[in-house]
Amino acid sequence: MEDSSRTQTNTIMRRSIFSFLQNYHYFTTTAAILAFPYSLSILVSQFSVPHSPLLPAIHGQLKSIFMAAEFPPSSNLFTLLSFKISQTVSSSIFALPFTLSFFLLSKASVFHLLKHNNPDFSSIFSLYKPLFSTFVCNFFLLLAANSTAFSILFFGFHFINGFGFLSSPNWLTFMSAAGAVVYSMILANAIIVCNLALVCSGMEKSGGYMAILKACVLIKGRTLSALALAVPGNLVLAAIEALFHYRVVSRAYGYGRGDDFCGFSMGLEGVLIAYLYSIFVVVDTVVSSMFFKSCKSEGRCCYRIEIVAEEDGNAYVKLKNIEEFP
Incomplete structure (x- = not known):
């Protein structure tokens, strides 16, 4: 199973690199320029969000929720979790206008080229509506995933606390580590879907x-491959965010008046990083x-999603099992 997953991951990575190099000029100009405002907003949020009143407000609300749920206040897990979630939510709100416009259009340009091999801007804009509706549904899916994870942590901590184990620092550390693993697994699978x-x-x-239903069907049995493909990309994006913070944000705090050339070079460096x-x-x-x-081309048992209309006018979703051997 692991060998098959590794082979599939390597094959997909090779195909991705070949496709990117084959359409290098289009991806690095049209698609990258469309994604540039979104990227810049994500990076600039590192500088603006910590100084905005939005972050402490969200952080305070999350701390209140954790305290009301009677999570252990001495656990570093919930302190770190509340702060990171507050940062993520604040940055997402700051970049939301660019996400709903340039980010989705950039993805639409990539999807259209990979499917039709024809960069037609009118067709790119026609993909915006289904991408937007899916993005909205993804928001509720991530909200449900976080709620599920917190519910599991709530019952887990209170169940262990009923036996008096959380009074021990070792048990608290163990439960915090286990909670971090459970939360990461649930959130990672939700993001992949x-x-x-x-x-x-x-x-x-x-x-x-x-x-989302089609994605859940396609991901069945391929979670390891999806995780192996998603982790490197997220690590690279996190490394670029750290580079922006080191080269631009940290220098901006020490930027003095009269250093016009330094300010110009710092801004240019920020643009290049974005x-x-x-x-x-x-x-x-x-x-x-x-x-x-x-996933679509694998010759294994798959499913077809059908919408079955009943006589009373209500529509129901039906998953029909099909054997395909292409």
Whole structure:
């Protein structure tokens, strides 16, 4: 199983690199430029969000929720978790206008080229509606995943606390580590499904919850491959964010008046880092698209999603098992 997953991952990575190099000029110009405002907003949020009143407000609300749920206040897990979630939510709100416009259009440009090999801007804009509806449904899916994870942690900590184990620092550390693993697994699977649902929307123009259902069916039995493909891309994006913080944000705090050339060079460096971030956003989209094509082309048992209309006018979703041997 592990050998098969590793082989599939290597094959998809090779196909992704080949496809990116084959359409290098389009991906590094049109697609990357469309993603550039989104990338810049994500990076600039590192500088603006910590000084905005939004972050402490969200952080305070999360701390209140954790205290009301009677999570152990001495656990570093919930202190770190509340702060990171607050940062993520604040940055997402700051970048939301650019996410709903330039980010989705950049993905649409990649999907359309990989499917039709024809960069037609009118067709790119036609993909925006299904991508937007899927993005909205992804938001509720991530919200449900976080709620599920916190519910599991709530019952787990209170169950262990009923036996008096949490009074021991060792047990508290063990439960915190186990909680971090459970939360990471649930959130990682939800993010993978959301990314694949966006690819389904772009490749098949089926937006909304139908794209999420198709993604859940396609991901069955391929979770390890999806994780192996998603982790490197997220690590690279996190490294670029750290580079921006080190080269631009930290220098901006020590920027003095009269250093006009230093300010210009720092701004230019920030633009170049944002462009690099955009390129890797495009690369991640290409990898997700190749993974989607691999899932569709595998000659194994698959499912067809049908909408069955009843006489009373209500529509029901039906998963029909089909044996395909291409």
